Amino acid sequence: xxxxxxxxxxxxxxxxxxxxxxxxxxxxxxxxxxxxxxxxxxxxxxxxxxxxxxxxxxxxxxxxxxxxxxxxxxxxxxxxxxxxxxxxxxxxxxxxxxxxxxxxxxxxxxxxxxxxxxxxxxxxxxxxxxxxxxxxxxxxxxxxxxxxxxxxxxxxxxxxxxxxxxxxxxxxxxxxxxxxxxxxxxxxxxxxxxxxxxxxxxxxxxxxxxxxxxxxxxxxxxxxxxxxxxxxxxxxxxxxxxxxxxxxxxxxxxxxxxxxxxxxxxxxxxxxxxxxxxxxxxxxxxxxxxxxxxxxxxxxxxxxxxxxxxxxxxxxxxxxxxxxxxxxxxxxxxxxxxxxxxxxxxxxxxxxxxxxxxxxxxxxxxxxxxxxxxxxxxxxxxxxxxxxxxxxxxxxxxxxxxxxxxxxxxxxxxxxxxxxxxxxxxxx
Amino acid sequence: xxxxxxxxxxxxxxxxxxxxxxxxxxxxxxxxxxxxxxxxxxxxxxxxxxxxxxxxxxxxxxxxxxxxxxxxxxxxxxxxxxxxxxxxxxxxxxxxxxxxxxxxxxxxxxxxxxxxxxxxxxxxxxxxxxxxxxxxxxxxxxxxxxxxxxxxxxxxxxxxxxxxxxx
Numbered sequence: 001x002x003x004x005x006x007x008x009x010x011x012x013x014x015x016x017x018x019x020x021x022x023x024x025x026x027x028x029x030x031x032x033x034x035x036x037x038x039x040x041x042x043x044x045x046x047x048x049x050x051x052x053x054x055x056x057x058x059x060x061x062x063x064x065x066x067x068x069x070x071x072x073x074x075x076x077x078x079x080x081x082x083x084x085x086x087x088x089x090x091x092x093x094x095x096x097x098x099x100x101x102x103x104x105x106x107x108x109x110x111x112x113x114x115x116x117x118x119x120x121x122x123x124x125x126x127x128x129x130x131x132x133x134x135x136x137x138x139x140x141x142x143x144x145x146x147x148x149x150x151x152x153x154x155x156x157x158x159x160x161x162x163x164x165x166x167x168x169x170x171x172x173x174x175x176x177x178x179x180x181x182x183x184x185x186x187x188x189x190x191x192x193x194x195x196x197x198x199x200x201x202x203x204x205x206x207x208x209x210x211x212x213x214x215x216x217x218x219x220x221x222x223x224x225x226x227x228x229x230x231x232x233x234x235x236x237x238x239x240x241x242x243x244x245x246x247x248x249x250x251x252x253x254x255x256x257x258x259x260x261x262x263x264x265x266x267x268x269x270x271x272x273x274x275x276x277x278x279x280x281x282x283x284x285x286x287x288x289x290x291x292x293x294x295x296x297x298x299x300x301x302x303x304x305x306x307x308x309x310x311x312x313x314x315x316x317x318x319x320x321x322x323x324x325x326x327x328x329x330x331x332x333x334x335x336x337x338x339x340x341x342x343x344x345x346x347x348x349x350x351x352x353x354x355x356x357x358x359x360x361x362x363x364x365x366x367x368x369x370x371x372x373x374x375x376x377x378x379x380x381x382x383x384x385x386x387x388x389x390x391x392x393x394x395x396x397x398x399x400x401x402x403x404x405x406x407x408x409x410x411x412x413x414x415x416x417x418x419x420x421x422x423x424x425x426x427x428x
Numbered sequence: 429x430x431x432x433x434x435x436x437x438x439x440x441x442x443x444x445x446x447x448x449x450x451x452x453x454x455x456x457x458x459x460x461x462x463x464x465x466x467x468x469x470x471x472x473x474x475x476x477x478x479x480x481x482x483x484x485x486x487x488x489x490x491x492x493x494x495x496x497x498x499x500x501x502x503x504x505x506x507x508x509x510x511x512x513x514x515x516x517x518x519x520x521x522x523x524x525x526x527x528x529x530x531x532x533x534x535x536x537x538x539x540x541x542x543x544x545x546x547x548x549x550x551x552x553x554x555x556x557x558x559x560x561x562x563x564x565x566x567x568x569x570x571x572x573x574x575x576x577x578x579x580x581x582x583x584x585x586x587x588x589x590x591x592x593x594x595x
Contacts, residue, residue, distance in 0.1 A: 001582050001585055001586055001589070002554070002582070004535055005535065005550065005553075005554035005555075005585075006554055008462070008535055008536060008554070008555070009462075009554045009555035009556070009557065012458045012461060012462045012555055013454070013458055013555070015457075015458060015461055017453060017454055017457055018467065018471070019453070021471050022453055022457060022471060022474055023450070025471045025472070025474045025475040025478065026446060026449050026450065026474060026475070026478045027446070028475050028478075029474070029475040029476065029477065029478025029479040029482070030442065030445065030446060030478055030479070030482055032475075032479045033478070033479045033480075033482035033483055034442075034482070141451065156432070156436050156441060156444065158433060158436065158441065158443030158444040158446075158447045159443070159447050175443040177441070177443075280442060281440070281441050281442050281443075282439075282440070283439075362480075362483055362484075365483065365484060365486075365487065366487070367486070367487065368487060368489055376489060377489060378489070378490075379489055379490060379493055380487070380488070380489045381493070381496075381497055381500055382484050382487045382488070382497075383500060383501070383504055384480055384483070384484055384501075385480070385504055385508060387508065387511075395487075411486070411487075
């Protein structure tokens with residue numbers, strides 16, 4: 001039996017990976033997850049959405065021969081197609097020739113790493129590279145760091161695969177996001193790349209930025225907004241070519257805890273919304289009191305006026321925003337009044353079941369359990385799923401480590417504050 | 429993979445999240461393929477796992493457990509898909525005992541009928557070649573429990589596969 005299983009496993013692991021299709025599936029899954037919305041009707045299937053992206057992309061090329069020309073100047077341009085089709089700001093960056101070609105290469109141990117180019121601003125960078133091999137390779141995962149003046153940049157670095165891989169070549173985009181701003185006083189950087197294969201290969205590629213860095217437009221706002229008596233303060237907006245950063249502070253004396261802001265979008269003078277819903281990513285969280293939200297940037301449209309719309313804010317009353325469970329006696333001792341859920345305990349598992357509001361999307365979540373001593377479990381598994389009209393979350397962890405009562409703080413719950421606010425922003 | 433990527437993925441940084449999902453590409457796709465038996469469904473399962481994982485990734489306690497956590501979600505997704513297909517009348521596997529004499533039954537079909545905790549351990553052990561100690565560390569259970577779960581799972585497989593009951 002063991003041999004049979006090992007053989008099945010062996011066969012499975014040798015099945016070819018359709019990288020492109022899988023990358024597409026992941027993007028679709030992520031897009032779906034990000035379209036968190038209340039009760040709007042979703043009529044678009046994944047296929048329809050993909051078709052619209054492709055359409056809008058081909059249209060923009062057709063409408064603008066100049067854009068096609070700018071695209072042609074970008075080496076490894078295919079890597080950017082996905083990004084351009086979903087981010088109008090990046091499209092503007094390319095058509096304004098803000099992308100800087102680098103083409104710095106190094107060859108070692110049969111591998112050639114080419115840093116093809118970069119988009120750089122104070123909010124971060126997007127770099128693209130190509131990795132070629134003389135032997136067939138698959139799934140090389142280079143570890144990337146970027147140094148300035150000998151020290152790593154204070155930024156998060158992620159890689160985004162855009163397909164187009166062959167046995168001998170792969171390419172990726174490197175996204176660098178810096179919550180503090182990157183200084184370009186010294187325009188000399190060094191890209192360090194480590195590849196663990198049979199032998200470890202390290203590439204060191206120095207590069208110098210020659211194009212001037214676009215000046216980030218910073219507007220201090222300090223506007224207080226109130227939703228059903230709950231306050232939040234929009235402190236500032238900083239618009240760089242790659243992204244616009246909105247900084248929001250939440251005062252401590254609100255009576256409700258803000259869980260999530262689902263709508264935070266920029267609208268330009270022509271009434272065009274910059275990405276429906278708005279948020280691409282965030283740094284920090286509402287509970288800590290300070291968040292930076294990153295939105296698509298309309299930098300190169302040079303807007304004189306913008307509107308920032310805020311709404312769809314999830315909140316629960318403070319002190320009634322958690323579930324409390326006595327696991328020793330298997331009793332649920334507190335459930336928020338707002339929450340309609342069946343909660344029970346069995347075999348090291350806490351089950352939370354609510355009526356599903358949506359066929360596919362779960363509409364609630366909790367943070368990790370915290371016990372009476374303030375400890376969280378060493379390991380926890382969370383299983384979620386929607387079946388037969390029920391939205392289930394199961395939290396599995398070793399109850400013995402924990403001292404009752406255990407609290408699960410609500411992270412997301414579809415209880416929305418009424419209202420929507422708009423801030424007019426003048427850009428100098 | 430850099431643990432930082434997982435940490436950032438847990439903060440729902442989109443790029444890091446996709447990078448983390450890509451890192452687990454082979455693990456997830458092969459798990460789905462082993463279960464669902466065709467490429468199309470396996471790809472759909474990857475989409476669904478990405479979707480579910482993004483909503484909940486912040487709840488994972490430690491970046492070291494993300495891989496197992498994703499496999500667990502994948503098994504649930506596969507389980508749901510099989511159930512749905514059954515409801516819609518596309519039966520992909522029958523109750524093992526009833527078809528023993530009709531065609532040589534596939535071991536994966538039988539595996540799919542076991543309780544989830546047994547499926548999970550068999551997947552980790554045989555399909556992803558993890559050692560008992562590694563499984564124990566990942567699942568935070570004693571190595572003895574890994575052994576006993578494996579033993580039970582194999583016993584059930586033998587019975588269903590018609591290899592005779594153990595004394």
